[in-house]
Amino acid sequence: MERAILHLDMDAFYASVEQLDHPELRGRPVVVGGLGPRGVVATASYEARVYGVRSAMPMAKARALCPQAAFLSPRFERYEEVAHRIRDVLAGYSPLVEPLSLDEAFVDLTGTERLHGPPGEVARAIHRRIRDEVGLSCSVGVGPNKLLAKLASEAAKPGGVYVLRPEDVEGFLSPLAVDRLWGVGPRTAARLSEHGVRTAGDLRQVDLGVLQSWFGTAQGAHLWRVARGVDDSPVEPEREVKSISHEETFPQDLVREDDVEREVRRLADRVAARLGEEGMLASTVFVKIRWADFTTRTRQVRLAEPTDHPFLIAEAALGLLGRGGVEAEAGIRLLGVGLSGLVPATFRPTPLFAAAGLPEVLREVRARHGPSALTIGLRGEDFPRGRGYTDPKGTKGRERP
């Protein structure tokens, strides 16, 4: 059966929400992003884009390009609030709504025509309601699958509606540059270009076997399919979380080992708290470290058993960093701590030690008195070692100042 998929993409979402909440910013360039010395642009309003300001651009460059813009720190809680209102509108048209991020979502309209009318009319109704009821501009695309719906919303930008009919797919795709296609980033586009492939039309001329010899079985097959607009992936309302992580770039590089340890414990505390909110336990702890020269390393370890314990997570993370040589002379620009191999907390194994109830206590205190009411002040030595996580290389006994 022919599917009808809708893709909604909010225009300059964070900046538009700021203009909605602060009328004095309307019509003015607005740049939302990190305001620290190493910040980058998250979203630039269309007024700021005129000056060349773009997402992921260093904030310093954005300031140079458009000094008269309003530079704002993101307010994610507020954006989430607005995102929920938008999803409420979408939910009125189909039970199958898949949020892709705060500002994007797919809606499966297959089979809803008798109830809500043709997909094109639904797209225009959603577009109108988000403008009237939420106060924001969006772009809406409709196509026979997710890939094409997303390309259609791209074609609708800014502030339009684009319905891509199956019979028009080939003509629509052919002139598109390959990097417009889902899964084709700068690296793949550059490699394709070396073979003289620059558009989706060019890509369609390359045999499957050749693509697979260039890019491997899976990516080759993916490229072959996207070049033809083929995509049978379903709209999935409930996607399970597979990992939880938190990372921070420091205003100044860390050089002292005790600073590193303090930050790792803080990051571990953050991810443990989020894990607890999700009602999950983690089987694997990973760390990410970025040196001053921007080289980036990751290390991970599988725990002896799943945990949500901030101490055990921090100890595992510190053990991993110990292996990587935190003692090195170079400064540390970024540290991250993450959790994967998530399982529901109902699978919690029998506690190995009395302190296993601590995460619940922390949650309780924070729920009553706020997130900063209690911070972890105990040292690693105060906590039982060697039972909660694996340490194949035996690097736990690090020297401490």
Next chain:
DNA sequence: TCTGGGGTCCTAGGACCC
């Protein structure tokens, strides 16, 4: 102008088991 933070998926190599 030096380059954020949150994720997902894929590949490749080594260990280990049968």
Next chain:
DNA sequence: TCTGGGGTCCTAGGACCC
């Protein structure tokens, strides 16, 4: 006694997405 191959798990890195 020597050698092979497949399957699975684990880890590190890379590409990509918003």
